[in-house]
Amino acid sequence: MRMTLKAxxxxxxxxxxxxxxAQDVKTDWDKDYDFAKVKTFSIKLGTxxxxxxxxxxxxxxxxxxxxxxxxxxxxxGTAETQIVFHGATQTKRDLNTFxxxxxxGGYGYYGGGGMSTSTTTVSEYVVGTLVMDMFxxxxxxxxxxxxxxxxxxxxxxxNEKKSxxxxxxxxxxxxxxxxxx
Numbered sequence: 075m076r077m078t079l080k081a082x083x084x085x086x087x088x089x090x091x092x093x094x095x096a097q098d099v100k101t102d103w104d105k106d107y108d109f110a111k112v113k114t115f116s117i118k119l120g121t122x123x124x125x126x127x128x129x130x131x132x133x134x135x136x137x138x139x140x141x142x143x144x145x146x147x148x149x150x151g152t153a154e155t156q157i158v159f160h161g162a163t164q165t166k167r168d169l170n171t172f173x174x175x176x177x178x179g180g181y182g183y184y185g186g187g188g189m190s191t192s193t194t195t196v197s198e199y200v201v202g203t204l205v206m207d208m209f210x211x212x213x214x215x216x217x218x219x220x221x222x223x224x225x226x227x228x229x230x231x232x233n234e235k236k237s238x239x240x241x242x243x244x245x246x247x248x249x250x251x252x253x254x255x
Contacts, residue, residue, distance in 0.1 A: 097224040097236060099243040101250075104217045107210070109249030114146050115208070116153035121160035123202075131234055132159060135241035136206060143248055153211055160205045163226065168197040202226045202233075204240055220244030 222240035
């Protein structure tokens with residue numbers, strides 16, 4: 075019985091970080107801006123996260139997602155919109171405490187009076203955040219923002235898939251429709 079509880083505790087500890095791996099994507103835009111009037115963009119890196127391969131991949135993924143919507147990549151200075159993207163990473167920690175034995179919470183209450191033992195595990199994982207800002211080139215006004223946050227993998231191929239998925243989700247309902255008068 076004790077071994078089964080310990081095995082369960084270890085399995086739960088390993089599963090907790092995977093719950094945090096769901097990709098969270100949000101978009102916001104200027105509700106009065108008419109996106110139907112523009113079809114060109116340029117793109118550049120704003121804030122580097124120190125991995126040129128990953129940065130180039132994100133730039134490619136954002137470009138592909140937007141060109142699939144009928145927009146055209148043009149040189150900076152000639153585009154109707156300017157996209158600037160930023161990235162950051164953060165190490166997060168989860169603490170998980172599991173109790174086993176006769177008591178509740180290590181105090182011996184409610185469980186037959188015996189003492190419990192507890193095991194606390196620390197799980198570390200890295201979360202990456204991508205922010206993609208789109209500006210009107212003439213007014214320099216922010217007109218669209220997409221953000222994506224996800225747990226990063228040590229496997230670059232998995233992160234490549236997450237980058238593509240983030241770009242697709244950011245531009246899923248793009249261009250947004252103007253506010254009805």
